[in-house]
Amino acid sequence: MRLVWAFLFALASGVVFAASPEDDYIAARDKAISDIAAQESSNAEVEALDGANTKALADLEKRLSAILGPLAVKDFPATGTINLQSLSASDIGFGMLDGLRYAKSDAGPSIVATTRGLVERWLRSKADEDDEGLRLPAGIDEALKLDAFYTQAIGSDAAFVKTLDFSLKKPEGADIAVARLGGWTQDVGPIYDQQVVVAVVKGDRVLVAEAPASPPVPKIAACEALWTAADAAAQKFQQAYQNSDLKDQQAYDSANAAWEKGDGDYRACMGERLPGDPGFPALLAEAQQLADRMTGK
Structure with a gap:
């Protein structure tokens, strides 16, 4: 009888302490990162590194597919x-961000799907970033309100910069729904290729969608004038810096300050004036419809 109880206890313990599929995924991902880092340290050939990266990503994709199952959002593919x-x-x-990306084309709308647990782990990993501008809070609700979340979660070679937040009606069943208008950039100044970005948390699922703004965001003369004036002032300081053989640090700093202020003033202007533009209701409707579809409405 003692052996029977010991066996049952072992079974029960195994159930309690068994690694979850998410745990297995994280362990496999971290091992792959470690293995590739070791190969890089040993000066492995580029082809070998690329092969190891491709193989590991394929394995991780299968694991995520098993965790997430097929996507069921209208107009998006089921597999990612x-x-x-x-x-x-x-x-x-x-x-x-650990997740799967679903899209019919590179240029069209896309959704990155993941779980609440994977997002929470990812956010914890971003809490100690050396760059203060890239640090993220542990709470999903707070993180979804920051440009830095989208820059790091779904961007790779550019920063996401918000133009404005949409006032969404939270879809039925959603725990969190956030929508914003913005664009991807590597520099200051107007971003004319704007995107509607919507994030929805429903139960254990977290979905982050991105779609080209439709209709395209118009240029607003008053906002353009703010940026044009700031850019002209910055260019004068930049020219002075160039003329000093790159020694006039004050001119250099003044140029950057003028660009930064002009960028901020331009975005504030767009955020204030765009809601009064005739095309704005269509942009808001695009964000709302995307959020509704993401929750199965």
Whole structure:
């Protein structure tokens, strides 16, 4: 009888302490990252590194597919590809959000799907970023309100910069729904290729969608004038810096300050004036419809 009880206890313990599919995924991902780092340290050939990266990403994609199951959002494919772009810390696209990306084309709308648990783990990993601008809070609700979340979660070689937040009606069944208008950039100044970005948390699922703004965001003369004036002032300081053989640090700093202020003033202007534009209701409707579809409405 003692052996029977010991066996039953062992079974029960195994159930309690068994690793979850998410645990297995994280362990496999971290091992792959470690293995690739070791190969890089030993000066492995580029072909070998690329092969190891591709093989590991394919394995992780299968694991995520098993965790998430098929996507059921109208106008999006049921199967996705891994959102991570690289497992090498030296590559662009390393450290993106663990999840699957669903899209019919590279240029069209896309959704990155993941779980609440994977997002929470990912956010914890971003809490100690050396760059203060890239640090993220542990709470999903707070993180979804920050440009830095989208920059790191679904972007690889550019920063997401918000133009404005949409006032969404939270879809039935959703725990969190956030929508914003913005664009991807590597510099200051107007971003004319704007995107509607919507994040929805429903139960254990977290979905982040991105779609080209339709209709395209119009240029607003008053906002354009703010940026044009700021850019002209910055260019004068930049020219002075160039004329000093790159020694006039004050001119250099003044140029950057003028660009930064102009960028901020331009975005504030767009955020204030765009809701009064005739095309704005269609942009809001695009965001709302996307959120509704993401929750199965």
